[in-house]
Amino acid sequence: MSVFELVELWCRSHPWTAAAVLLVLGTFAGSFLNVVIHRLPRGESIVRPRSRCPACGQTIRWYDNVPLLSFVLLGARCRRCQGRISWRYPLVELLCGLLWAALFLRFGPGKAFAVHLVFCSALLAVCFIDIDFRIIPNEISLPGIALGLGGSFLWYEQGFHWESILGLLVGGGGLLLVSLLYALLRGREGMGMGDVKLLGMLGAWLGWKSLLFIVLFASIQGVLVTLGMVVGGVQLKPPLPEEGEEPEQELASQMSGQAEAGPQGVPFMAAAIPFGPFLALAAVEYLFLGPWFYGLLRGA
Ligand SMILES: [Zn+2]
Known part of the structure; x- marks a missing residue:
């Protein structure tokens, strides 16, 4: 019997324990997704360097980078500069964990x-x-x-x-x-x-x-x-302007687009x-x- 078959057998006999394990693993994957979300659109490497505090630039140590837990223990603040950490980070981690567990319960191993x-x-x-x-x-x-x-x-x-x-x-x-x-x-x-x-x-x-x-x-x-x-x-907030585009113009066209789409001049934000x-x-x-x-x- 291979390792995979053993794991599958264990998962089938302990589905809720397996789902809980996947919930935790999913929060770590969510922590990586936070890096992807932050860096990919900016054209930065998603592998290096290690995560830094956006406020003070301090490299975040591993024990301050535990999904969900660090956010709670640090009171949503950077250990060094006390700058606020966005609630978006633990939200993405939690969503990813829940998603992994739910997918396991839906499809099984x-x-x-x-x-x-x-x-x-x-x-x-x-x-x-x-x-x-x-x-x-x-x-x-x-x-x-x-x-x-x-x-x-x-x-x-x-x-x-x-x-x-x-x-x-x-x-x-x-x-x-x-x-x-x-x-x-x-x-x-x-x-x-x-x-x-x-x-x-x-x-x-x-x-x-x-x-x-x-x-x-x-x-x-x-x-x-x-x-x-x-x-x-x-x-x-208006979308970030593309490189080389005038931000003001972009904003102005957005605003007029919104106003035009709305009933009685109320900005209806569907387009945005x-x-x-x-x-x-x-x-x-x-x-x-x-x-x-x-x-x-x-x-x-
Ligand atoms: Zn900081």
């Missing part, structure tokens, strides 16, 4: 679990990078498309590669058409190419049948959150809210709710 672990962790990074920078990095979406397509031949059940190829074409191509149409009608870009590549990646991983669920759930939740932010008076996080969220939800949702459709 095996290939499907491992595959979706990589997929969902990448989506978590995509989600927060898009919130911070309004971009979905090609460094994630393009390898994501390749892995999804390649994986459909290698690690999914027979015949899934056609669903995957169709998923890429319908997801990416469909959103590209919508985006081109919108640009033609309104004279400005409504949806970035990042979203097009992301939906292509989701289609490649989950197959074309998932796209109805993903687009529907992403849109509904996107509208609800947007409405909630408008009602709650939450102000979104990134769609990527909702696509990523819906893709994760599909893994858990997809069978139930399509069962409902078939029953109706």
Whole structure:
């Protein structure tokens, strides 16, 4: 009996203990995702140097870098300069831990679990990078498309590669058409190419049948959150200007775009809210709710 088989056997007989272990491991993965989210869009290496305090630049020692625990023990402050540590770091760590545990309880030990672990962790990074920078990095979406397509031949059940190829074409191509149409009608870009590549990646991983669920759930939740932010008076920070662009101009065009889209001049922020996080969220939800949702459709 191999080590893998032993681990699998143990996981099957102790599912809740295994889920708890994965919760802890997931928080460490989340700690790495924090580095990815912070550095990838800035073009910095995600391996070196070690994590530093954003305020004072002090290298963070390993015992101050334990996921969740250090944040609580240090009272959300840097040990050296007492600068505040953002609650975003423990949030991403916690979300990643919960995601890993939930995926294990959903799929059990095996290939499907491992595959979706990589997929969902990448989506978590995509989600927060898009919130911070309004971009979905090609460094994630393009390898994501390749892995999804390649994986459909290698690690999914027979015949899934056609669903995957169709998923890429319908997801990416469909959103590209919508985006081109919108640009033609309104004279400005409504949806970035990042979203097009992301939906292509989701289609490649989950197959074309998932796209109805993903687009529907992403849109509904996107509208609800947007409405909630408008009602709650939450102000979104404008996206970071691209290199070489004039920040003021960028801001001005954003502001006019917002005002124009809103009813009675109230800035309606739909145009400023990134769609990527909702696509990523819906893709994760599909893994858990997809069978139930399509069962409902078939029953109706
Ligand atoms: Zn510091």
